Amino acid sequence: MDKERIEDIRYNLEKIQHSIRDLALAGGRDPAEIKLIAVSKNFPLEDLAVALEAGQTVFGENRVQELTAKAREAREAGLEPDWHMIGSLQTNKVRALLGMVSLIHSVDRMRLLEAIQKQAARLDLVQDVLLQVNVSGEGSKGGFRPQDMGAVMEAAPRFPNIRYRGLMTMAPFYQDPQDARPHFAALRQLRDDLARDYAMPDLQELSMGMTNDYVQAVQEGASMIRVGSAIFGPRQP
16 A cells, blocks of 8 residues: 555544544533544455554444455454444345444344344344434435334334444435534434433434534534545545
């Protein structure tokens, strides 16, 4: 890898971390409460290694096959990233995924919860998940409908090997990212309501905001932001 590429990744990471710190302090929050998920989809392990060396520990992948291959490659290289699954997850891919990721952001339907429970019980582990909510109502977006989340909370006892850690959403893309703020605010309010009404103190995390709108997401209470191109550059084909 050339020196310019290394310096670009380091500079980009430092810039985003400073932005997170400034946003947190401006909102009266502890910057440590906000976790940066570096979205490494389609980027090689050598890019991740640079980010790891620069202090970035959590990496998000969209596809199970790429995540598992990259995780094996990382282990062989003596690297230990904290992997998160952030993309759409098919039930038939759950077996390959569990045991490799600390958090699944994209749990968007009951059948997927059932599949995760079955495999987690088989492995004798408890899998942390975020419940994806389609706050915007866009047909192109996955996720539970907000009005169905009560039933998801009530189903929690059926899944003793799953721990609900919070909510995730994907806002529509807007030319003006300020337009995304109502969606982020709605997810925060939904999280607060569910945690209170169903006595779920572990339901804390809000995964929302990407490269285009993470500033607005943090301002509305995001605890995790998913950023790829602002760190690694334009997406590789």
